[in-house]
Amino acid sequence: QDRTSVKIGYAISKTGPNSGGAGITTLPNYVLWAKEVNDAGGLEMPDGKKLPIEVVEYDDRSSAEEVVRAIERLATQDKVDFILPPWGTGFNLAVAPLFDRFGYPQLAVSAVTDKAPEFVKRWKKSYWLLGGGHDYTSALAGLLTKAAGEGTINKKIAMISVADGFGIDLVTAARPSFKDAGFEVVYDVTYPAGTTDFTPMINEAAGSGADTFVAFSYPPETFAITQQAQVAKFNPKILYLGVGTGFPVYGEKNGANAEGIMSLGGIDPKNEANAAYRKRHQEVTGQAPDLWGSVITYNSLQMLQEAIKRRGLDRDAVADELSNGTFQTVLGEVKLEDNQLRKLWFGGQWQSGQFVAVAPVDREGAAPAILPKPAWK
Amino acid sequence: MRTALGFAAAAIVFAVLAFAPFYLDAYGIGLMIGMTGYVTLASAWGLFSGRTGYVSLATVAFFGMGAYTVAVLNETLPYPVILLVAGAIGLLVAVVVGFSTLRLAGVYFVIFTFGLAELIRQLVTWFETTVTGTLGRYIFLPVGPEHIYWQLLVLCAATLFITWWVGRSRLGLALRVIADDEVVASHIGIDIARTKLALFSVSAVIITLVGAIQAPRWTYVEPAIVFNPTVSFLTLIMALLGGASRLWGPALGAIPLFLLFEWLSANFPDHYSILLGLLFIVIVFVLPRGVAGFAKDLTRRRPGGTPAAPKLDAAPLGTESREARS
Amino acid sequence: MLTTTLIAGLVLGGTYALVAMGLTIQYGIARTMNLAYGETIIAAAFAAYLVHNSLGISPILGLVLIAPAGFAFGWLVYRLLLRPLVRRSKGGAALEIDSILATFGLLFVIQGVMQVGFGGNYISYSYMNFGVDVLGASVAANRLLALVLALAIGGGLYLLLTHTRWGTALRAVAVAPASAPLVGIDADRAARFGFALGGALAACGGVVISMYQTFTASSGVIFTMKALIVVIMGGVGNLAGALSAGLILGLVETFVATYVSPGLTLAAVYLIFLAILLWRPSGLFGKARR
């Protein structure tokens, strides 16, 4: 048939509590990718023809009911060719049955879950690209084991986590990871999302005698903990914080004080493709990408683009290609294992103004971690 | 005669609506689910709050409990039983809450109910994280969207019927008296506590059921998703906008507002908020007595339909003070 | 340990109290439940952020600019949005519904404007983020400032409202606007002033909070709700009430986090709030009905 464009649709939290996360990791990459593809003449088809992308965008207003309906709308009203996933673990799960029912591949990025293998079984066309909690915590445990072996830190950990899906997933993975690595978790509490004052927890952690402080936190809390730790002169040898640490603004804001702080994600600064991507991102969207999920999101779009190029607009074929093909993306060479991305950076650290990948320690390109974390300036 | 005609018309409308899944696509059904859900929520809200003037923000507490009950029990009990359990839990909580709020009036009641919803959310979260160690729960129930829709439609019809029945019963008059002046109400023999409690419970059970019925649509449920306070606010706004104390008022507020939200977020994803806000303000200025009031003005005026205004500043109970008459 | 917790709690409570003061004034005097209150706070926070990051002016100096702007904004909102509704309702209860709906609309408008202007991202900068030693506890200077401001504004305005004719007149408008003209009070002006004053206080709160709290264009609602809790717990329109309620909530949160479990802090906050209302249905300092 004579098509003149490819319709790509997505529903994203532009407003409401999720908009902060979606606005940094997901939406800018969708915008960037669509612009780049269209500037280059459009999506390339197997026959070499290029078709521009026509974007259909909805705001899910951070509501589960809205995101479900928006996907239904994209599939049955707008009849888009592909649907990009929403932001957040819960929302990706909420829409997974719909992607499945309507036959759309779902390249879920901003969803950290250990249940990915089960989900892949249930929804054959779902892809999980950000790993599971266990990946991150065992990478961290590996790093800690190394440090303890070198005598840098003791074997005690103080740990706090936010009481929502993300925090729980990570903390439940962390407990066995740390235990297996021979660490003792001496302080282990959960706080409600929206907590602004961490003084009591910091005081307890400081008094616990642990050299390592881990917080599976969200951005506002990550920022708050960093500030309040400085005020309280709480300077653990290892400071590992959650989402938000990998935001460029975190580095800018904390300057020299960011040095040595660790978190999920990270990038290999020597990866040129990534560096070029970061530059384009800054230019087009006016903001720098975060240093964890952003590049993976962009990578997922490149995979989709490439799969379309190879197999056309047939969604089943594209799904098959995504499952089995090998792709060259900003991450380098990517091949999914059981619909999951396994080659990821699970731990990063701020080192002289850059959030570099430090874990898994044995992966090529990993920078050596700076331990212990330097004292607050 | 009028009543019979009204019933016939309503029956026809609901019959037509029941066939909707056969000629609508998935999105259409989704839309109908959302709309029916909010019509039911707003009507159930109006049943208590619209009639007594006690503005409740606890809607999402019951809605969320309904959804959570399904999430917790979906692998252990048959679906109809889960709904019963959800209803029972809603009733139980409603009675406890109803009892504790009897002394509160006006804005104190409003914020109390808001605090209550948040408390329940926090407790559920805490329980799940520290006691069961799981926060998110999965719902893999073989309940399709059209089944959800039909269930909601039945619930909606039931809610409207109850509202109609209450409106013409002694209970309805009692509520209007309470809304006007509780001191007088008690002095003419109305048991305020029982009346309020009864209505609050009915309304809460309906709301709980809406949450329970809708839950299978989300697959994954966590407190942040099902206890989203927006639900309370939207319900309240829809009911107030339509005219909370009238039979069709909440529906007349919910349907256009729901469609408006949908249309705005689809066509103006970037300026959704601004346009929505401006529209709200315009509506307040143009339709001072709600959509239902406006509709009534268009047709005819009949005494006795004046809406009970929320008692945010209820006259002090038991004191003899009243402001200048007129 | 105990004093540290106590001080941490008070300082946290200072933030809560500061945020709630403007709202209690607005609700107490102008009798409108301003659902867009939190948006005013966030707007001021954005302003402080801009002033700090683009112009390099310290937020404290920025206060001199932003607080009057908040006042002017409140004045305009009352004048353009609320006064027509007040007039229309002629003292009837319709005003309550109308003002909820109208300010709900305003909430979306302000939020949308900020969304378009600043995007949905987290905004964060820090100012005065150094420790100050208070009785052996290290307290962030910016948070301490919030407490001090809350105490000064709260205490000062409380004295003004209860001990001057002008303040009594404002309270009179609050309790019986229809009777105010009988003694020569311009009820409309008083209400407008009260609303504007609330706007100025919200702006102060926003500026101070922006120094240590991360925010986004959509965080306003959280502040509105927190403020409402504090206002209601203290008793509507009562500054001393807002101040004590804020401090109590801060203490509860800190003590529960320290001695019980951080996971229960918010639950405890709401529990205390509900318990206090059950004990005193009109808030801590509210006029006892009955």
Next chain:
Amino acid sequence: MTALLSLSGLTRRFGGLTAVNALGFDIGEGEVVGLLGPNGSGKTTALNMISGALKPSGGEIRLRGEPIGGLSAHRIARKGVARTFQLVRILPSLTVAENVLAGLAFRGEPLWGEAARDEADLLLRKVGLEGRAGEAAEQLTYIDQKRVELARALAARPSLLLLDEWLAGLNPAELRTGIDLVSHLRDTGITILLVEHVMEAVRALCGRCIVMNAGTKIADGETPAVLRDAEVVRAYLGTAHA
């Protein structure tokens, strides 16, 4: 023969103020008794305790020998005690007829439906509001609102009617109709406790008077005698009335 209403040692304190202090009296079936006293002497407070609007701090209230002190207002109302309020309390958003229907619908033996509507019409005629049934109660004049309130109280078919300054604010002509209305009620056998400052009404209606001052009973007896009592004159009537 037990009294219809009997109070003994009835006391109510507000903080440090004892508004009603060990008040005691009996009212027999069919009596019309005036309760008089200077402003703030505790009359309304006493009425409030009898009707259940306030809980007594001490003492007893018996209706036909059965203790009712401290019961909630709706219970007492259902036992046949109806009242009007010093400042009228109509139900402003209801129509005149609905105001009266409300009185019928929740009494001990409730009346509802067609019969209630007829009864409401009858009551409205009785208080001089025929043909006004459909009007919004809020828009009536003060006096007419008082009539609505009385009709509502009568709807309860009370055995004891408490009138709190129901005749205040009437001009002489209206006062005469008002007095006729109440005396008609008296003739139908309703027991009435009447708080009133209008002496003309008290003289015309009450066989017996109780006078309070500062919360305590200072006089109780046949009206003419009580109104001549020196202490009553000094505390309440003033020399002009003596």
Next chain:
Amino acid sequence: MLEVRTLAVDYGKHVALHGVSLDVKEGETVVILGANGAGKSTLLKAVAGLVRPRAGTSIRFAGAEVTRLPAHEVLERGIALVPEGRGVFPDLTVAENLMLGAYARRARKDEAANLAMVLDLFPRLAERRRQTVSTMSGGEQQMVAIGRALMSAPRILMLDEPSLGLAPVLVGELFQSLAKVGRAGVSLLIVEQNVRISLSIADRGYLLEAGRMVGEGQAAKLADDPSVQHAFLGTAAEA
């Protein structure tokens, strides 16, 4: 001093006053008599600026037009009203209510003297300065309302049924005090159902019936005029 000309007021469709005229001279005490619903309260409220009269109305006070002034400015000119239903501030204390009575600039100068006068007139208020007005008895609240109006140092004091709910002994005292206030040069415009006592302190009276002035005359004459009887029997007869 107060000249009301063709004052007309309607409440929606219902016309409450059909163009009434009335004068109150400096230091004069005038009563308005009329049946229930005649429009007496409406008249006072219109003068006080609390209800908007229709076009064609003229209300002049001390030579200046006050017809469309907002109520708080009317008070500032020296026109005070004690409305029926009292209009006190229920949640404030007695002292605060009285203090606000002197809110008008013109009243500040003599505040202390006026307060002493009010407390002298109503000793109960002196005893209960700290009591919240909403908890007071009906009559006590009436005292607050009158006292508060006196605090505004009015040049003309309008009272709508001031004796309502007051014990007989107080009614007597109140009217004696009002007479005293009148002798001190304050004009009084009184609506009162207690015809005998109000006429006893009045110079002149008006008869209002169904929104129209139907008579006017010296108080003493009115007291035994049959038309006075008529005015009262007028609309109320059927009730």
